[in-house]
Amino acid sequence: xxxxxxxxxxxxxxxxxxxxxxxxxxxxxxxxxxxxxxxxxxxxxxxxxxxxxxxxxxxxxxxxxxxxxxxxxxxxxxxxxxxxxxxxxxxxxxxxxxxxxxxxxxxxxxxxxxxxxxxxxxxxxxxxxxxxxxxxxxxxxxxxxxxxxxxxxxxxxxxxxxxxxxxxxxxxxxxxxxxxxxxxxxxxxxxxxxxxxxxxxxxxxxxxxxxxxxxxxxxxxxxxxxxxxxxxxxxxxxxxxxxxxxxxxxxxxxxxxxxxxxxxxxxxxxxxxxxxxxxxxxxxxxxxxxxxxxxxxxxxxxxxxxxxxxxxxxxxxxxxxxxxxxxxxxxxxxxxxxxxxxxxxxxxxxxxxxxxxxxxxxxxxxxxxxxxxxxxxxxxxxxxxxxxxxxxx
Numbered sequence: 001x002x003x004x005x006x007x008x009x010x011x012x013x014x015x016x017x018x019x020x021x022x023x024x025x026x027x028x029x030x031x032x033x034x035x036x037x038x039x040x041x042x043x044x045x046x047x048x049x050x051x052x053x054x055x056x057x058x059x060x061x062x063x064x065x066x067x068x069x070x071x072x073x074x075x076x077x078x079x080x081x082x083x084x085x086x087x088x089x090x091x092x093x094x095x096x097x098x099x100x101x102x103x104x105x106x107x108x109x110x111x112x113x114x115x116x117x118x119x120x121x122x123x124x125x126x127x128x129x130x131x132x133x134x135x136x137x138x139x140x141x142x143x144x145x146x147x148x149x150x151x152x153x154x155x156x157x158x159x160x161x162x163x164x165x166x167x168x169x170x171x172x173x174x175x176x177x178x179x180x181x182x183x184x185x186x187x188x189x190x191x192x193x194x195x196x197x198x199x200x201x202x203x204x205x206x207x208x209x210x211x212x213x214x215x216x217x218x219x220x221x222x223x224x225x226x227x228x229x230x231x232x233x234x235x236x237x238x239x240x241x242x243x244x245x246x247x248x249x250x251x252x253x254x255x256x257x258x259x260x261x262x263x264x265x266x267x268x269x270x271x272x273x274x275x276x277x278x279x280x281x282x283x284x285x286x287x288x289x290x291x292x293x294x295x296x297x298x299x300x301x302x303x304x305x306x307x308x309x310x311x312x313x314x315x316x317x318x319x320x321x322x323x324x325x326x327x328x329x330x331x332x333x334x335x336x337x338x339x340x341x342x343x344x345x346x347x348x349x350x351x352x353x354x355x356x357x358x359x360x361x362x363x364x365x366x367x368x369x370x371x372x373x374x375x376x377x378x379x380x381x382x383x384x385x386x387x388x389x390x391x392x393x
Contacts (some may be wrong), residue, residue: 006276007263007367008233010304014329015279017305020230022057023326024285029057031064031074033090040099040230041087043292044078046382048199050088052290054182055373063198065073071193078222080185083244093226098187099219101243106185120161120176125198131156132183136207144192144204151176176245179247199247200381221256225272231298233262233271241300266301286362287326288335288345288370291381291388296321296331306331312349313387322385327359335367336391337379343367344391 018024022038029035034058036042042050054060069076070088079093081087081102087322089097110128117123123131128319131154138153141147146322151157157176163342164170183189184205192204220243259270289295296306297320307330308313314334315321325333325345332355333347347355355363 005263006259008271012070012279013304015282017329018282018285023287024283026283028059031060032069036076036088036090039294040226040232041089041294043294043297044086044088045242046291047201049290049292051198051259053293055310056287056289061373064369078191082242095211095214096219099214099216100223104138109182109185110352113182132188135183137190139205139207144206146204147176147180185233196378199377220253224253224258225257228259228272230272232275233264233269234299235264235266235269235301238299238301265304284328286359286366288366289324291383292320296324305329307350309350315384316385320383322381322388325363327353328354334387336388338392341374343371346387346391
């Protein structure tokens with residue numbers, strides 16, 4: 001007789017979320033490394049999001065502690081990887097991410113840029129390799145350098161290409177940023193400290209050491225298992241979407257893990273054996289998470305924590321979530337920073353949960369904690385949403 005699959009309800013998934021993602025007060029971590037480990041990787045497309053995602057999950061948020069991990073100890077590594085998205089991942093996980101996702105992304109980025117350079121500038125693969133060597137030599141001499149300094153040292157980086165020719169938005173950018181981006185994606189160089197505040201998108205570049213090699217199938221299976229440890233239970237579609245793999249590769253990777261099949265509200269799913277027991281009663285918690293935070297961006301199927309009626313307010317047209325307000329495992333609203341530094345929140349009606357006096361007090365306390373972390377720093381998310389724009393006015 002076939003054993004019935006375990007049914008894991010949306011309520012159970014929400015009950016696990018606060019502790020597993022370090023969002024409830026008792027679960028908060030003491031180091032940025034512990035935060036990255038808990039959520040597998042920190043979205044880093046918007047530089048400020050890395051700091052704000054960590055701050056939301058630390059007992060004592062510290063810019064200096066995250067900068068230590070990123071730029072001194074290098075225990076956290078910035079990589080272009082899953083879904084061609086920038087992440088900050090734990091150093092121990094970086095080889096797995098590199099082999100399972102980042103190398104394929106880097107190869108596509110190199111092919112695309114090489115094609116444009118060949119067609120528009122006449123530079124071939126030998127030029128590409130020689131220019132990479134020149135960049136590495138310049139970094140070796142300088143120790144670290146901005147993109148502008150590297151372009152001075154390697155003048156071919158100032159070459160311009162045409163984008164969207166003939167369109168009203170035609171542009172003629174230098175190849176500098178794209179070329180250095182390819183080298184970073186390949187693990188040849190890495191971003192160093194930002195120019196300006198921690199919210200700056202301008203960086204210095206430093207040399208990087210290549211990641212160790214691993215068998216591809218093992219790397220994909222390890223990443224799938226780590227994803228389920230952080231985000232499971234989850235559907236096959238969730239894993240496929242998060243990793244950016246094909247459906248075939250996703251199924252093969254999941255089959256190599258210890259996951260068992262379960263039933264979720266969204267359909268069949270996968271869970272690690274450790275997640276089959278009912279969760280303990282969670283403590284109440286509120287959180288103000290930044291744009292592209294790893295928790296709301298962790299699943300393709302989001303109905304168990306997000307009211308579909310609020311997507312238009314909280315997401316941009318490309319599917320990127322803006323700043324969000326959470327209460328007990330659900331997105332209940334959004335927030336923004338105004339020009340004077342004030343953190344303004346709005347609870348959206350009909351969020352599927354009652355947001356009473358205690359909840360609003362907890363949200364207000366998180367807003368105060370966030371304002372204290374910002375200090376004099378002001379930001380605007382790179383991907384702005386209707387609600388964030390309205391609140392920021």
